[in-house]
Amino acid sequence: MLALTILGSNSAIAAFGRNPTSQLLQTNEDFLLIDCGEGTQMQMSKFKVKKSKINHIFISHLHGDHYFGLVGLISSMALQNRSNDLHLYAPPPLKDIIDLQLKVADATLPFNLLFHGLGEDGVIADLPTLTVSSFKVCHRIDCWGFKFKEKTNLRSIVPARAKAYEIPPDFYSRLQSGEDYVNAKGTIIPNDQVTVEGPHASQYAYCADTKFHKSIVECVKNSDLIYYETTYLKDRQELAESRYHSTTVDAASVAKAAKAGKLIIGHFSSKYEQLENFLTETKEIFTNTELAIEGTCFKI
Amino acid sequence: MLALTILGSNSAIAAFGRNPTSQLLQTNEDFLLIDCGEGTQMQMSKFKVKKSKINHIFISHLHGDHYFGLVGLISSMALQNRSNDLHLYAPPPLKDIIDLQLKVADATLPFNLLFHGLGEDGVIADLPTLTVSSFKVCHRIDCWGFKFKEKTNLRSIVPARAKAYEIPPDFYSRLQSGEDYVNAKGTIIPNDQVTVEGPHASQYAYCADTKFHKSIVECVKNSDLIYYETTYLKDRQELAESRYHSTTVDAASVAKAAKAGKLIIGHFSSKYEQLENFLTETKEIFTNTELAIEGTCFKI
Numbered sequence: 001m002l003a004l005t006i007l008g009s010n011s012a013i014a015a016f017g018r019n020p021t022s023q024l025l026q027t028n029e030d031f032l033l034i035d036c037g038e039g040t041q042m043q044m045s046k047f048k049v050k051k052s053k054i055n056h057i058f059i060s061h062l063h064g065d066h067y068f069g070l071v072g073l074i075s076s077m078a079l080q081n082r083s084n085d086l087h088l089y090a091p092p093p094l095k096d097i098i099d100l101q102l103k104v105a106d107a108t109l110p111f112n113l114l115f116h117g118l119g120e121d122g123v124i125a126d127l128p129t130l131t132v133s134s135f136k137v138c139h140r141i142d143c144w145g146f147k148f149k150e151k152t153n154l155r156s157i158v159p160a161r162a163k164a165y166e167i168p169p170d171f172y173s174r175l176q177s178g179e180d181y182v183n184a185k186g187t188i189i190p191n192d193q194v195t196v197e198g199p200h201a202s203q204y205a206y207c208a209d210t211k212f213h214k215s216i217v218e219c220v221k222n223s224d225l226i227y228y229e230t231t232y233l234k235d236r237q238e239l240a241e242s243r244y245h246s247t248t249v250d251a252a253s254v255a256k257a258a259k260a261g262k263l264i265i266g267h268f269s270s271k272y273e274q275l276e277n278f279l280t281e282t283k284e285i286f287t288n289t290e291l292a293i294e295g296t297c298f299k300i
Numbered sequence: 301m302l303a304l305t306i307l308g309s310n311s312a313i314a315a316f317g318r319n320p321t322s323q324l325l326q327t328n329e330d331f332l333l334i335d336c337g338e339g340t341q342m343q344m345s346k347f348k349v350k351k352s353k354i355n356h357i358f359i360s361h362l363h364g365d366h367y368f369g370l371v372g373l374i375s376s377m378a379l380q381n382r383s384n385d386l387h388l389y390a391p392p393p394l395k396d397i398i399d400l401q402l403k404v405a406d407a408t409l410p411f412n413l414l415f416h417g418l419g420e421d422g423v424i425a426d427l428p429t430l431t432v433s434s435f436k437v438c439h440r441i442d443c444w445g446f447k448f449k450e451k452t453n454l455r456s457i458v459p460a461r462a463k464a465y466e467i468p469p470d471f472y473s474r475l476q477s478g479e480d481y482v483n484a485k486g487t488i489i490p491n492d493q494v495t496v497e498g499p500h501a502s503q504y505a506y507c508a509d510t511k512f513h514k515s516i517v518e519c520v521k522n523s524d525l526i527y528y529e530t531t532y533l534k535d536r537q538e539l540a541e542s543r544y545h546s547t548t549v550d551a552a553s554v555a556k557a558a559k560a561g562k563l564i565i566g567h568f569s570s571k572y573e574q575l576e577n578f579l580t581e582t583k584e585i586f587t588n589t590e591l592a593i594e595g596t597c598f599k600i
Contacts, residue, residue: 013376014342038372039339042314062404064375072338072368076313093404100400104362104393106441141406 002027002150002202002300004225006266007043009292011231011245012065014039015270019294020065023227024049025148025204027129033057033073034146034206040069041076047295051077052084056125058132059090060208061143067094071101078109085112089124089134091142092117118144121219135219137210140244145207147220155195162194200224202300205260209267211241212250217257225300226260227292229267234281248278252285262300266292302327302450302502302600304525306566307343309592311531311545312365314339315570319594320365323527324349325448325504327429333357333373334446334506340369341376347595351377352384356425358432359390360508361443367394371401378409385412389424389434391442392417418444421519435519437510440544447520448504455495462494500524502600505560509567511541512550517557525600526560527592529567534581548578552585561600566592 003026008019020037024044031053033040044051051073059067067090077086088094095115102109116124118134125132129151134144154176162172167181167189175181176198181189205220207228220226231245240247248265255263263286265278272278275291282289290298303326308319320337324344331353333340344351351373359367367390377386388394395415402409416424418434425432429451434444454476462472467481467489475481476498481489505520507528520526531545540547548565555563563586565578572578575591582589590598 012379014345019342038369039342042319042339045314062401064372064401064405068368068372068375069338072364075364075368079312091404093400097397097400097404100393100397101362101364104391104397104441105364141404 002148002204002225004204004227004264004298004300005047005049006264006292006294006296006298007040007047007049008035008037009266009268009294010065011229011267011269012063013270016273018268019043020068021267022069023206024054027150029129030127031055032130032132032148035060035066035208036068036070036073037065038068038072041073043294044073052080052082054086055084056087056127056132057089058146058206059088059094060137060145060206061139061141062091062094063141063209066209070094071098074098074109074113075105075107077111078107082111085114087114087116087125089116089118089132091144092119118142135216137208137216138213138244139209139211143208143210145205145210145216145219147223148204148206150201150203152198152201154198155191156198157195165189165194167194204300205258207254209244210246211244212246212254214257217254220254220260221258222260223258224261225264225298226255226258226262227264227266228254230265230278230282231267231269233272233277248281249285252282252289255286255289260286261288262298263289264292264298265289302448302504302525304504304527304564304598304600305347305349306564306592306594306596306598307340307347307349308335308337309566309568309594310365311529311567311569312363313570316573318568319343320368321567322369323506324354327450329429330427331355332430332432332448335360335366335508336368336370336373337365338368338372341373343594344373352380352382354386355384356387356427356432357389358446358506359388359394360437360445360506361439361441362391362394363441363509366509370394371398374398374409374413375405375407377411378407382411385414387414387416387425389416389418389432391444392419418442435516437508437516438513438544439509439511443508443510445505445507445510445516445519447523448506450501450503452498452501454498455491456498457495465489465494467494504600505558507554509544510546511544512546512554514557517554520554520560521558522560523558524561525564525598526555526558526562527564527566528554530565530578530582531567531569533572533577548581549585552582552589555586555589560586561588562598563589564592564598565589
């Protein structure tokens with residue numbers, strides 16, 4: 001199971017108590033931060049997210065509302081004497097920015113900051129519980145979306161049957177991996193006699209900042225959950241396109257064409273105080289839509 | 301009159317709802333921001349401070365808790381189509397950081413950002429209502445304090461006397477500047493017959509991050525208000541010095557020796573949730589002390 005917590009959901013300028021973009025994605029083992037706008041570390045405190053647990057950070061692009069909180073977060077981790085590695089997946093120039101800011105502060109990190117520059121589409125991280133891929137979206141500057149696919153190659157053991165065949169529990173992890181069991185008499189117990197197919201491998205697609213482009217549909221198809229930006233309502237379609245952003249109609253169209261399970265919309269323009277119309281307009285095309293309200297946790 | 305509003309008062313890591321350092325200093329004409337930690341623009345929204353009014357920003361040093369909110373603030377000003385000049389007084393390397401962050405975002409500012417690199421002690425800004433000086437303090441990296449001195453060279457007119465001498469109101473501004481009046485008959489009305497000394501010129505000294513050093517006393521002497529950091533309580537004097545920070549005793553000693561009118565203490569370590577002891581310890585040496593509680597406005 002994946003759990004996605006919204007830490008910030010507004011576009012460029014923080015407004016109406018809404019903060020710039022950041023999300024926390026967690027599994028049983030991995031804690032990932034997706035984008036890190038200004039104030040993300042304060043949002044993490046507010047929603048009781050432990051900085052120390054985060055081992056992987058993904059930054060979609062170098063507009064400030066997606067990364068101005070990053071060096072502050074890293075600095076706080078350093079002050080709190082973090083020692084475990086931190087992996088950062090981001091547009092290559094971000095490394096220079098971080099290095100320069102650490103240098104002027106005469107600061108050295110007490111942990112390894114492992115920088116992975118984004119480039120071609122494809123797998124960028126192979127984690128214990130997730131495979132992460134990046135894909136280019138269509139924004140004013142280089143910008144990447146991310147796809148997080150749960151690893152569930154493991155089969156589920158049927159305990160009663162495994163016991164009936166007297167399979168010792170220390171062999172169970174090999175059963176989960178699909179192995180047959182050979183007992184003391186040399187009899188082969190076929191794996192499918194004691195296991196069934198494992199749980200569904202959930203997939204989450206984060207589409208970052210982008211204008212509508214049909215190539216995105218292919219990148220995110222069959223995701224259980226898609227986050228797609230809706231900077232504007234549909235009456236601002238032209239403005240949205242000119243600024244390389246999207247509307248409610250764009251978001252809903254992508255979710256529908258991609259056969260998504262659920263759609264979350266966010267990155268609301270500071271023009272809008274009320275968000276009800278975002279939901280209404282999007283649901284007209286794609287029913288299973290929710291707003292990216294800060295503090296909300298979506299289970300996938 | 302000067303008005304100082306505290307926007308952030310915590311040290312390096314935001315904690316207990318306290319934000320990193322930032323203060324707003326305003327006169328009838330000038331709006332100045334002093335330091336700009338992460339989240340300052342959100343604090344400005346919270347306390348109804350208009351970004352557009354700020355024309356001068358002073359950054360004491362390049363530890364992140366004093367400037368990580370700056371590029372976000374500048375970016376928001378740009379998105380809100382600011383057109384008037386913005387003056388920035390800061391350690392010289394900050395210019396490279398800003399330029400790099402604007403470049404990777406492919407952003408150009410719609411207003412002039414006039415950068416003034418800090419260096420030798422002395423006057424750095426001559427504003428309509430204030431003279432601003434910088435002075436080096438004693439921190440782990442280059443760090444400057446700032447002294448803000450109100451301009452009140454103007455004399456106050458005594459209306460009844462000016463009327464008695466039939467001085468026309470359009471000459472009043474020249475009376476305020478100290479000129480004598482010559483009437484139609486050629487009679488000289490000496491200035492001091494119709495004016496009295498103007499109001500007291502208030503002075504505010506911001507001592508930034510520093511360990512105790514007696515040279516600071518000389519820099520801030522006779523200030524009506526001093527802000528001095530108290531990262532630690534007095535039982536951590538050694539730790540404070542080793543980290544180039546101060547205690548309650550340091551702050552109070554400077555205020556007392558400098559014959560300050562009032563002392564504000566802040567930059568509290570994240571070790572402390574409760575702040576009462578800061579006030580108690582400081583008041584033992586310097587009575588007129590207040591905590592830099594966020595949102596508080598001190599009139600000078």
